[in-house]
Amino acid sequence: MTSGPVILEMRAITKLFPGVRALDEVSMTVAAGEIHAICGENGAGKSTLMKVLSGVYPHGTYEGQIIYQGEEVRFKDINASEHAGIVIIHQELALIPELSITENIFLGNEVRGRFGIDWDEARRRAVELLARVGLRESPDEIIKNIGVGKQQLVEIAKALSKDVKLLILDEPTAALNEDDSQHLLDLLRGLRSKGMTCIMISHKLNEIEAIADSITIIRDGKSVETLDVAGGGINEDRIIRGMVGRSLESRFPDHTPKIGEKFFEVHDWTVEHPLVPGRLVCKNSDFFVRRGEIVGFAGIMGAGRTELARSIFGRSYGRFLRGTVKINGEEVNLHTVQQAIDHKIAYVPEDRKALGLNLLDSIEETIIASGLNKITRYGVIDPDAGHAAAESYRTSLNIRTPSVAQGVAKLSGGNQQKVLLGKWMFPDPDLLILDEPTRGIDVGAKYEIYGLIQRLANEGKGVIVISSELPELLGLADRIYTIFEGAITGVVEKEDATQENLMRLMTGSSSAQAS
Amino acid sequence: MKEAFKQLLGGGIRQFGMVIALVALLVFFQWRTDGKVLTPTNAQNIINGNSYILILAVGMVLVIIAGHIDLSVGSVAAVTGIVVALAIRDWGISWWVGVLLGLGVGLVIGMWQGMWVAYVGIPGFITTLAGMLIFRGAQQVIGKSNSVPVPEGIQKMGSGYLPEWGPNTGLNNSTLLLGILAIAFIIWSALRQVAKIRRNNLQDVAPMAVILRAVILSAVVAYLTYLFGSGRSGTSFPISGCILLVLVIVYSFVANRTIIGRHVYAVGGNRSAAALSGVNIKRVNFFVMANMAVLAALAGIVFTGRSTSSGPSDGVGWELDAIAAVFIGGAAVSGGVGTVVGSVIGGLVMAVLNNGLALLGVGSGQTQIIKGLVLLAAVAFDVYNKVQGRPSIFGLIFKGKNKRAEELVSESNEESASVAVADGETAARG
Structure with a gap:
């Protein structure tokens, strides 16, 4: 390990959501110039931790301290963290498909000239940045015309344009094919050799094993351990053991x-x-x-x-x-x-709010929504039959609500899920x-x-x-x-x-x- | 207090607000005009002079619930009017065949627009903006920018009255019969609802509230019967009003009690969830657009009846009045919310405003300013109510502890939910 000076230390970060302790005194230390991986199962709290770090959850909404370059920082939003040189690249790329590479790189960070935006200067810098990330494309190319792998590189170029000191990548290779992933990992190695510090969240253990200097494992909102890859003895099995090592x-x-x-x-x-x-x-x-x-x-x-x-x-x-x-x-x-x-066949979707429920509906309207045929006679819906069905599911599924006329938007997640199950049990x-x-x-x-x-x-x-x-x-x-x-x-x-x-x-x- | 009000209305607060606004406007103008608003003649004028807009509002609310908009209704009404007028004059067909022809024209236009919206995927705004131009132009080409008179049958549809018959009761007997039937229906459905409450032992509605509501509604109907029936001889509740009444009943039923109606709400409320529930979204979109054009055709025919001819400037700006009525009546800009009755009430609010301000001698410029402000205020009311964590206007008026507690619960749910989505960014990632 290149044990440089510590660039970032997160101390005992606790983040609460109503009813959920998403992060519970999580701590991690990142040395300057290393690639630090964060591993954990889905929902372990990796993304939440990165959102705390990058100011998505502003100071005051969490407990604990963030020490960055020797000083305690209190970011109030993403701009504040970017200003300090911490840039996060999200899993879903945040590029505008209809704009050019140059326009995307400098979006929100436009190069000012004497009269408005200095596009010549912007294009010149874009060419430089593209060279740094090894992307051979015209800076005027429209984003939607280049592949996902190259788009990922544009994201990194965009981050570099902001004078980044700590680059956070959330599942950077999730959408990439083998070659593009390899290219990206090479690029990260290159950046590291020039002194860049990276934090990388990934599920692909082989990649982590290949590239990371150290690994922090998070499980159920707690930091479990930090593994020093450079020290040797770390393989995929070892990482898996850390990720899942909870008693059933x-x-x-x-x-x-x-x-x-x-x-x-x-x-x-x-x-x-x-x-x-x-x-x-x-x-x-x-x-x-x-x-x-x-x-x-x-x-x-x-x-x-x-x-x-x-x-x-x-x-x-x-x-x-x-x-x-x-x-x-x-x-x-x-x-x-x-x-x-x-x-x-019934399918109960994962994203209750976006795909499962019409949040304007009541419990009753939701439960009958997929089985209207069942309560329709001569083309006319029988509201009494619908009400009876909704009532029977309220009882049998133990949906905690005084009335089936209650709007689903006001229910807790568990009750919403029960209503959705009822909706899909209704067509039998x-x-x-x-x-x-x-x-x-x-x-x-x-x-x-x-x-x-x-x-x-x-x-x-x-x-x-x-x-x-x-x-x-x-x-x-x-x-x-x-x-x-x-x-x-x-x-x-x-x-x-x-x-x-x-x-x-x-x-x-x-x-x-x-x- | 607030609960009692809610139960009394048995519907959304929003609609309740509009009913109150309508009553308040009527009372205000009645007072300021020394009783010129609620006279039989003026009331009949309000209905006759606005029924075509209200007919449009009935169709428009479905379009808006489904998440679209229709800007072409005025042009569609106009082109239908000229086709009907010319067909009757030049081909010598009887007036009712002309009406059927007109509805057919509306259906064809509606299917044309429905095709673009539903199956090609062009937004309703664009499709109907194009339709607005196309059918306005078609009207001028077909009618050569002339006015063409329509026969008496159609004139009756727009400005006629129910017939006079039977013994002298002091009121128009047709209106009286209508009123009696309406009151009988109100009482019958109230009794049925009370029986249902007793049978299912429902806790959330008090039988007294249902009965009280029926009594108030009956009183209102009785008053309206008197108002419309006691005019000068030969006048009564207008025929255009009867057409509107039938449409309101039919479309309320379609919206609430048929599968296609419920699907319209589902598509507007959450398109993805509707698709995953087996709703054929294209068919729903096609239906609302086609239906709208048929109703626009009917509105056009009724209007030619009222103005006794079809003219080149018929229907100009109607779409805006219809859309305003729907939004004042409680529909949400984002779709999924709205009622047929609410939209008609919204339209009546506009109509009474127009009428009352005219009677007060307010200029048309000022009238438009006031109407614009009313529209803005009505929608602002909705938006304000929708922002979570803020007490609703009713919450402010009737401050109480339970209300605040309820607010807090919904607030925290909202928070945790948005986090769940943001954290996983899960949709369709598997």
């Missing part, structure tokens, strides 16, 4: 699965990204579900689990290339969401796909949701649970498929599943082929 509490209701015959089969499912031609989000996926079975889909964020589920659910995501779905041995057409619903599906069913809800509500999932399975329905929390899948699922970069990389029976072997399969780790 008994937070699942007792359940004896009653698994029946295979009824839902997907074969050779291949889907292209809706905007990026040639990028496959599902690659030749094969899987099946049996009656009464809870099937888990494990994978890191962006692995393609949601894409797989949504493309099957009436092709509501991506561009379908090929693949077949068989229900009870017969091939079915699932071209529209309505057809999927008619074939008794045979297969339920639950995408991150317990994201952002508290432990008590999680327990109830697990119970509901098991109840659905006991009724003979097939349930697919997509989850980023491995303990959840281990506790709940009868069988777990792992997905990495759009491909199903393995299937593990409940008895054989451990966090370590799943993590290997879902990070595409080389030592995974054993299973």
